[in-house]
Amino acid sequence: MDTLLVPPDAMQRRPGPLWLLAEVTYRCPLHCAFCYNPVDFAQAGPELSTEDWLKVIREARALGAAQFGISGGEPLLRDDIEILVREARALGFYTNLITSGVGLTEARLAALKDAGLDHIQLSFQDATREANDLITNTRTFDLKRKVAAMTKAAGYPTVINCVLHRTNIDHLDRIIEMAAEIGAEYLELANTQYHGWAFLNRQALMPSAAQLAEAEAVTERWKARLGKKMRILFVTPDYQTKKPKKCMNGWGEVFLSVTPDGLALPCHTARMLPGLEFPDVRDHSIDWIWHDSPLFNRFRGTAWLPSTCQSCEDKDKDHGGCRCQAFMLTGDPGATDPVCPKSPDHALIDAALAEAEKPGVARPLVFRDPKNSTRLGRAF
């Protein structure tokens, strides 16, 4: 009869979020054309205050969240992340700073370490204005080398994330070699997911099938060579693998993201979706947002799935795929993700892949900056 000791309300409650991602700013010194931030970020409201963030951190931890990620934009552009890290760490969060490394000085690193920062993930950029210029790669890697040496000396493992796309994927051998030279323990090679700026630049960023196959072969060679010394994770692109993925391990199941201007989202790109109201963390508790808000319940579970997915044996595995991808490609956020071969809209994916095979097509990049953001004024 033990169960009678549990209040009925508690029995029905789903678990809280495990992961809180704080996107503390859209400001960024870099202009990566593959950024997943919304294209119209320049129209976002003012950034949350330190106090607002502390409230979010406390409330998410009270619900059981254990991972605290700080990202952006470039989070180091805010001068209060030491305060946020200190509070999160004191409450028992595992704290992870996701940064380009630009602006990470010795003093800043010492302050973050003192605040209890557990982990730093350095991202590689490559699609700069001189995307195909190897000199730029060299400059990027010089910065990474400096920052990695600094964080290593402070006792942090070197964990690097590199976004792969059409204009850098052919340099993968050199990218991995440099990561190994830097002494990285872990390298994540993430093929571009086409959200935000990356969707806008899809044609310029999508590699050909041959490029992708070569990249996988290169990765396998390095994996065999480096073994446990540097672990390499190659994240395949959904367009090419044709495998839909759940939104962040399931909409409203483990992940909670908060935008610089205070909107709570079940996935960092969800604010592009139409017809939804995004709860503001200044107006609502995280508890209400997670359990009761219409947004977090909209695509939770599988009951809402379209007929194509309802009859599919994989529906519990993929929940119909990415809602943003479905919306960007079909105009309907409730549609089956077109990357799935069973989607009635799958021809859109084949067309995009065919486009990537065309040689000699001009593929201009639109860089992520406030001017382009204001000029374009749309989500993707």
Added chain:
Amino acid sequence: MTQHPARPAIHRLFRFQWEPAQQAHVLLYPEGMVKLNQSAGEILKRCDGARTVPQIVADLEAAFNASGLAPEVEAFLEMADAQNWITWNTD
């Protein structure tokens, strides 16, 4: 592993703690969490870089009024080592 003179400690990539929401000990690492069962939690709690494996076994046997725990502890530590959850202090 009984002869291992070294003392196991939690690997620096992981943080070991009690999670009230899970009612379990967990290992936290970047963007992830391993939820541990009770015996795994009790073993890792004692991997402080100071105790040797026989000391950990003796400590567990005393705490749980049990005997013959060495094989279970050793098997778990072997697995934990393969998962990179622990390192071995030798100094």
